[in-house]
Amino acid sequence: MKMKMRATLPALMLIAATLVSACAKPTSEQLSEGTIADPNEQRNRAVHEFNRGVDRFAFRPAAKGYVAIVPPDMVTSFGLFAENLSMPGQAVNSVLQGNFKQAGIALSRFAINTVFGIGGLGDPASDFNVPRVDTDFGETLHVWGVGEGSYVELPFFGPSTARDTTGLVVDFFTNPLGYAKNTPVDDIDIYAEVVRRLGDRGTYSDTVDSILYESADSYAQARLIYLQNRRFDLGQTSENSEIDPFELSTEGF
Template identity: 55%
Template sequence: MSVYRFQHPVARLPIVILALALVSACAASNPDVVSRDGINDPNEARNRKVHAFNIKLDKAILRPAGQGYSKAVPDEFEDSINNFATNLAQPSMMVNSLLQGDFRGAGLSTVRFLTNTVLGFGGFVDAATEFQVPQHNTDFGETLYVWGAAEGPYVELPVVGPATRRDAVGRVVDMFTNPLTYSLPSPEKYYSTGAKLASRLGDRGRYSETVDSILYESADSYSQARLIYLQNRRFELGSSVGGDAADPYSDDPYSDIYEDPYAQ
């Protein structure tokens, strides 16, 4: 019987991440081919079909469920669920920060997780913010960005929604970067997934008017959603490393990411 079988699951985490990182880096390393308007979307026809499916899914299930959830659940309880989901994601952010060489970010994630877990009743209360510990958010998509992986073409994923090839790969890898997944027994290891789904459902209800204006009131909801996602994500990544956001619309001082470019 091999020694490997007796290893604690957390000990295998670096091996899993390294293997996934090598695969994902290769998958997201091709140079970008960006059009003059800053959009790289060679598979637009297929993406639009997925977008149409997502709208039908939202209209039939997600929108009414989100609105019903927000009406039935008090705001304070929604905030607690969001805090709990965010706290359980901190170990994954710590791992990604280390992979990025961001030791300050790894420290912040660690302090926030310990503080909220111990003093915040398992994370339901954001005690770390009360102690003025800054928020820190990151993911494997940002890790690939730091490593120099190209953004890749825009893609709309079923259910998940807008992404780029780099971020789509990052989301898959992030399913394996949380040490809690390897250390907690069942069913506790699934609490993070459940809390995240509840948090997303609550966000759909809480920000229903904004989401509806994009999906149902825009002249071209696909182009609008694509524009907002790319601008926000590029700004987020540019700001996270202290550089200028890679915003193709930054030469227009009057550009508004929420303005419908197809409105008459």
């Protein structure tokens, strides 16, 4: 079943090309002004309320229980494990972006942390001064000149854009580990990512709670934080445009 799903990659790439063809590319003036394209705001707000309900009654209590029971060092290790599993996929995206140096760094981190970090539970690569890598197919599309498109709030996943939604789907199928035979646990990368998200939700619970449940308009605040930080990460806005959610969460709308 898993291999059949992975075999759909060419079809997904075709679908991705179709989807991103409709993504508008903001001008530099629009980006500097923090322009937000949200033509489907009503639907997005409905999804946001659904996500808040899922978080309030399921994900939030599960995450708080997880970090209360599991020692902090183990929470960190499980997060590192998920990050390590993503390195081959990030190497692929780096190659697609034409950044072969970054691809080599990603593979080096994967090799070092897998061998010397107990399968990725540790991070000796950082001790060896091998920098962290953080990229995805959404960034690859950006490098290819695809605009971010309209803002989207995805069920369960939260804030995104048309471009990053396409990237999210493609990333699921482009990690080479997904094609490996004799994997101890099928889709272990998915399970590891869920555990990582639990750890992050539990660790930063106060900040997330302040955004989702204490701000005057949690939808607008989450949208602003996501878009500004994503644009900053992609080098589309100045250093001063990055938003610190720890600071913003104390402000109202």
